Amino acid sequence: MARPHIEPYVELDHPFKKFDLTGFKGSHYKVLSLDNDTGACTLKVRFDGGFRRKPGLSYSDAEIFVLNGQIKVGKQVWTEGHYAFIPAGMAVGAIEVPQGAEVLLMFNDSEPSFVESDQHHRLALTDAFSSVNSYEDRPWGPGNLVSPSVASGCMIKVLHYDVITEALSFLYCMTPQFAQDNISYHDSAEESYHIWGTSWMMQFGELPTGGYFWRPPYINHGSFRCKYGTIAFGRTDSVLFNYFHFNPWTNPDENKLRAAANLYRKRPMLYNWVNSDGHNHPHGPPDFENPDYHNDTQVRLLHDRPVGGHVGKKRRK
């Protein structure tokens, strides 16, 4: 995804703007990060008391996390901590916000879009819809969901998992006096919003309440500290693998090479096959179980194909 490295950004220091796009009029927003090519974005949105919207759908997968207040969506009432994944084309019920609310709103494929409708789009993958109160309906799990893992004291609640890309949306927390003495990077982009609390990373300093980052792949972050505890919402855009090391000065290209060396050591036959002549398929090798994965947004972006109203162009080097 072509979002720049936004880290750290403390949105509380910046004003809301009027949200004048169809379907959002009457609300206010701040851009936390925005994909320059596709318009995909993460926003903080404020719905003032009295906001109403008719049932409708978006042409993008969307995710929402309620930071505070109450939102009536169809017959459901979403309160603080509520998370929903709404697949593109799925019509959601009328929205009413009686007394005001603030949310994180994410459009994964294109800019915010809304079409009034009480019917799903005929191609909508509605089975992917999920809606859960993350504070009340999900248990905290240890951070060793992946290995190598974070130190104990960092816990996670998985809210959404994409079975194809292994992208994750999750709530995480760091206990008071959390410490982890290593430097990390990932193959995936990583995003976080601090709902409450301050944590610290060796590169960027303190990230307080309202602090946000969108970090592209292979960028060093850590070591880590959290003095009084933090709760945050996070996402990755593909599988989360922790590459830990202790060289403070490596750059993303060096980190990428180290990641490739890691792959070579673990899956040498696959690495050799992918790397050899005739097998380096320009749009990714065929997958008999997921024949349509070439259509995924990330794969399309890799190959300069149109995404979300963007006509497709050679990506900047």
Added chain:
Amino acid sequence: MAKRVQDTKPARKKEALQWIKENIAEQKKRYAAIVKEQDELAPQREKWVQEFLQIIQTRGFNVSGDMKRIIKPSEIAKKPKGKHQVVF
């Protein structure tokens, strides 16, 4: 290939084009401000790096989870010349 909802999205209207243009411009300014702020943090960061290198040689480096390993002085990388860039 199966067609998806995203493939049926109509062309962007003028209001969406304007929204994207305006917000890309603002994001560029935010990015520049972040880079400046992080550059100004460089002297402090250098101290943090030295503390980190000390900690991993005494209390240890987190290999995975709470498993730690003491790093030998010979394993510490030499600081390269030039700016220590953290925002890319």
